[in-house]
Amino acid sequence: MQQIRERAYAKINIGLDVLRRRPDGYHEVKMIMQTVDIYDDLILERTSEPGIHLQTDHEELPTNTDNLICRAAALMMEEKGIREGVKVILTKRIPIAAGMAGGSSDAAAALRGLNALFDMGCSVEELQRLGVKLGADIPYCIVGGTMLSEGIGEILTPLPAPPDAHLVVAKPDINVSTAFVYGNLHVERLQDHPDIEGMAQALSEGSLQGICDRMGNVLETVTVPAYPVIENIKDLMREMGAHNALMSGSGPTVFGIFTDKKQAELTAEAIEKQGLAGQIFVTNFHNAKSN
Numbered sequence: 001m002q003q004i005r006e007r008a009y010a011k012i013n014i015g016l017d018v019l020r021r022r023p024d025g026y027h028e029v030k031m032i033m034q035t036v037d038i039y040d041d042l043i044l045e046r047t048s049e050p051g052i053h054l055q056t057d058h059e060e061l062p063t064n065t066d067n068l069i070c071r072a073a074a075l076m077m078e079e080k081g082i083r084e085g086v087k088v089i090l091t092k093r094i095p096i097a098a099g100m101a102g103g104s105s106d107a108a109a110a111l112r113g114l115n116a117l118f119d120m121g122c123s124v125e126e127l128q129r130l131g132v133k134l135g136a137d138i139p140y141c142i143v144g145g146t147m148l149s150e151g152i153g154e155i156l157t158p159l160p161a162p163p164d165a166h167l168v169v170a171k172p173d174i175n176v177s178t179a180f181v182y183g184n185l186h187v188e189r190l191q192d193h194p195d196i197e198g199m200a201q202a203l204s205e206g207s208l209q210g211i212c213d214r215m216g217n218v219l220e221t222v223t224v225p226a227y228p229v230i231e232n233i234k235d236l237m238r239e240m241g242a243h244n245a246l247m248s249g250s251g252p253t254v255f256g257i258f259t260d261k262k263q264a265e266l267t268a269e270a271i272e273k274q275g276l277a278g279q280i281f282v283t284n285f286h287n288a289k290s291n
């Protein structure tokens with residue numbers, strides 16, 4: 001095989017809880033991850049010139065070892081003793097530093113793509129073991145779908161896909177550092193924890209309302225006071241008919257869940273008109289099943 005294409009899907013967290021900070025500084029999480037129909041495209045090509053050669057249409061992204069794609073490829077090729085080179089062409093659509101695991105998903109797609117391109121025969125578990133060395137969300141991104149994610153993010157349990165819904169995903173034009181959010185989170189002071197078990201149950205029952213009733217993200221306790229625009233977008237989404245709205249990951253992206261496509265489209269227009277977000281998508285869960 002000379003060339004392969006891989007899609008790297010973005011994720012949202014429909015529920016995100018942090019249980020404790022471990023002595024090594026990592027946070028133990030309990031979250032429900034969900035892929036959405038927003039994706040980057042990767043084309044991977046074998047080259048005779050050794051090394052990893054990344055090109056991207058996104059001007060702000062590094063194309064050297066600062067890019068997770070290069071790090072993932074280097075790790076895998078080193079581990080598997082691949083001496084040939086690879087060219088990677090990345091078309092970027094997932095908002096950057098948004099809480100949507102764009103970098104992790106690209107890295108996961110690179111691992112899957114290299115595995116196929118060089119016929120390495122790695123199992124999913126092997127790819128996940130490699131990926132977790134670079135980022136806690138990468139094992140999830142190898143498979144995607146609907147997952148309960150525990151530990152530091154590497155303990156994964158598949159859950160039933162949610163019912164079909166329309167989503168508005170809005171990334172305000174602010175940069176929120178993940179390190180700032182976790183650094184300012186006081187786990188021991190958290191009053192409310194989202195009902196993650198209840199949400200898993202609602203997924204099993206195929207109840208969109210049950211899912212929406214249990215949406216929660218403890219990281220909002222840090223980001224919302226610091227960046228009120230997050231709450232403004234959530235309020236607008238709910239006013240305009242979202243069953244519920246929540247920040248994804250460490251933010252600042254907000255998503256709202258709608259049953260009516262027209263309402264979702266009107267909400268996206270209103271967010272744009274009010275200048276609340278620069279990147280706005282009307283999309284769907286990636287693996288949703290019709291209810």
Ligand code: ATP
Pocket residue numbers: 061062066067068069095096097098099100101102103104106107137178249250
């Ligand atoms: P998460 O949800 O896992 O916290 P995120 O959406 O907050 O991820 P990313 O978009 O993955 O954040 O990127 C965060 C940083 O990683 C950016 O500052 C970016 O420069 C760097 N980065 C490295 N490789 C990539 C990549 N392939 N795509 C996007 N960002 C990348």
